[in-house]
Amino acid sequence: MRSLFAKRINDIPKSFIREILKVIDNPEIISFAGGLPNPEFFPVEEIKEASNKVLAEDGTNVLQYSTTEGYLPLREYIADRYFKKQGLKISPEQILITNGSQQGLDLIGKTFLNEGDGLIIEEPGYLGAIQSFSFYRPKFNSVPLLEDGVDLEVLKDTLAENDCKLFYGVPNFQNPSGITYSDNKRRAVAKLLEESNTIFVEDDPYGELRFIGEDIPLIKNYLKDNTILLGSFSKIVAPAFRLGWVVMSMDKMEKAIVAKQASDLHSNYFAQRVIYQYLIDNDIDQHISRIKEVYGRQREMMVNSIKEYFPPEISFTEPEGGMFLWITLPKELSSLELFDMAIKEKVAFVPGSPFYVNGQGKNTLRLNYSNVAEEKIEEGIKSLAKVIKRAIN
Ligand code: PMP
Numbered sequence: 469m470r471s472l473f474a475k476r477i478n479d480i481p482k483s484f485i486r487e488i489l490k491v492i493d494n495p496e497i498i499s500f501a502g503g504l505p506n507p508e509f510f511p512v513e514e515i516k517e518a519s520n521k522v523l524a525e526d527g528t529n530v531l532q533y534s535t536t537e538g539y540l541p542l543r544e545y546i547a548d549r550y551f552k553k554q555g556l557k558i559s560p561e562q563i564l565i566t567n568g569s570q571q572g573l574d575l576i577g578k579t580f581l582n583e584g585d586g587l588i589i590e591e592p593g594y595l596g597a598i599q600s601f602s603f604y605r606p607k608f609n610s611v612p613l614l615e616d617g618v619d620l621e622v623l624k625d626t627l628a629e630n631d632c633k634l635f636y637g638v639p640n641f642q643n644p645s646g647i648t649y650s651d652n653k654r655r656a657v658a659k660l661l662e663e664s665n666t667i668f669v670e671d672d673p674y675g676e677l678r679f680i681g682e683d684i685p686l687i688k689n690y691l692k693d694n695t696i697l698l699g700s701f702s703k704i705v706a707p708a709f710r711l712g713w714v715v716m717s718m719d720k721m722e723k724a725i726v727a728k729q730a731s732d733l734h735s736n737y738f739a740q741r742v743i744y745q746y747l748i749d750n751d752i753d754q755h756i757s758r759i760k761e762v763y764g765r766q767r768e769m770m771v772n773s774i775k776e777y778f779p780p781e782i783s784f785t786e787p788e789g790g791m792f793l794w795i796t797l798p799k800e801l802s803s804l805e806l807f808d809m810a811i812k813e814k815v816a817f818v819p820g821s822p823f824y825v826n827g828q829g830k831n832t833l834r835l836n837y838s839n840v841a842e843e844k845i846e847e848g849i850k851s852l853a854k855v856i857k858r859a860i861n
Contacts, residue, residue, distance in 0.1 A: 480602050484822040485595060488807075492816040498848035500835040501816040503643065503791065506766075507839075509759050510706045511746065518745035526741070534737035536729050538565025538713070542744040546699065546713055553676075554686055562715050564724055565735050569673055569698040569712035571728075573597050576634070576669055576696060577604040578727040579720070586632035590618060592794070592823030592832065594643050594671065597636050606634075608825040613642070615785075617649030620656055627664040635661060636669040639687055641677065641790025644823050644834040648788055651684050658690035666694070673700040673712070676756050678789035679764030693717050701743055703791070704756055709739045763791065766837040769845040777853035779860060791838040794820070796831060801859055803833040809859065815851040 471478070485503070492499050522530045537543070543560035550556040566572045573596065581587065581604035589598065591610035598608075609626045612619045618637065626632065635657075639649040649657070661668050670687050688695040700712035716724060728734070770793060774784055785794045795817075797803060803819040810816060820832030837845060 476603050476605070480599060483595065483599060485818055488816070488818060492811065494814075497811065497814045497816050498840060498844050498851070499816040500837070500840060500848060500852075501818045502836055502839050504836070504839040505703050505707060505791070506759070506762060508762070509755070511750070511755065514746055514750050515706070515742065518742045518749060521749075522738070522741045522745050530738050530741045532737070534734050534740075536564075536725050536734045537561075538563070538735060539737065539740040539744060542740050542747075543713070545744065545747055550715075553683070554689065556686065556689060558715055562718065562721060564714045564716075564721060564728060565740060566712050566714055566728070567710045567732065567735050568702060568707070569671060569700040569714075570596055570600065571710075571731070571735075572698045572712055572714040573600040573636075573669075573671070574603070575714065575724050575727045575731070577601045577606075578731075579724050580633060580667070581606050585634075586630045588623070588626060588632050588635040588637075588666070589825060590637050590642065590645075591826070592644050592820060592829055593636070593825065594638055595823055597671065598823075598825060601636070610825050613645055613647050615647065617647065617653035618657060620653065620660070623657065624660060627660060627666060632664070632666050634667050634669055636671065637687075638671045638674075640672055640675040640684075641787050641792070643674070643790070644792055644818070644820070645794040646785045646787030646790055646792045647794070648684070649687075654684065654687045655690050658687055661691055661694060668695045669698070670695050671698045673698070673703050674790035675699075676704055677760055677763060677791070679760040679767065680788040688715070696720065704752070704759070705743060705746065709736075709743055711735060711739055711743055760789075763789075763838050766840065766842055766845060767793070769842050770835065770837045770849060773846045773849035774853075777850050779853070779857055781860070782856065791836055793835045793837065795833045795835060797833070797856065798860065799831055801831050801856075803831060806833070806855060806859055809855045810852060813851040813855050815848045815855070817852070 543563040546563055547558045547560045550558050583605040585606045587606035588609050591612045611622045668687055668691055688697045697715040771786055781798050783796045807819050818834040820829040
């Protein structure tokens, strides 16, 4: 019998999180499940002004087809920001504008992965990357995360025992764990990857959202040519623009442009023009400071409530930025079973096992604090604590 669907689509499950979000579409539920930025910070008025301005000043052009690489002044702006923030010298020609960093992940898969190619991913890893790369049928090798980043011993062994083309990681305030790599670990990872000629795919949508401690240089600083760096406007301006970017060396860029052309010709040019106008007419640093201040408070409220209400056998991460915190329950508990109990208590989270490519993580879960009002956080954590205590006893 001929199968209607391609094998590649039949093999890949729906995003577990998107399915969960449907279940908890009930305003009475306090949801720590989503991965959404706080909409309070969407610059609605400023975007309205920027849209009006580009339409008034250059209306026919901003509605026309454009180049695959993306709007040059926007790429120059991004390059300039990397120099100011990180001292990183990147030419605008090395930046490709994409439909969110999520498209960047797909283009990387399309450009670099043959079926069976070795790919390293953090454990737990970003679900959207697991889904995106799965279409290219790589051989996943997962390396556990420790408190200060990936486990170097396991990484070393994995690189020695497998031919790994890419290592995908999120060194700043990782999704789902909230973990950040220390500077020493970044240097060590860069050295190991250099020696094994493995490309680091450095996904950094949260890097600007640090509310505790000092910024740490990107791994791109330590592994210049062999890093592909992804960035996004989703968490610092608004996700609906679907605008992100990929930074890579010119030889890689030439191929990625072909992949992007075949996918969509170019990203929404009007959106690129509006966001650029918004960026040059407003103080984005001030805007980001406000986001960080509130996320910092929400995170503090969550951490303090966990300390107060959760039983001592529960461990959790204490993120220095970003939007997520990771909970590890005693081994014998299942976060999937806990999820059903939690919904009855009107609180939701994301069970951790979908973030593992090896079927583990059954006793883990992810909590989001950025999209829950401060006063609701304590109430939600209290309910969750009740459910956990009941499950333990
Ligand atoms: N990478 C990571 C680690 C993420 O958490 C997200 C958003 N959930 C993305 C990429 C995709 O972001 P966007 O496509 O909106 O830029």
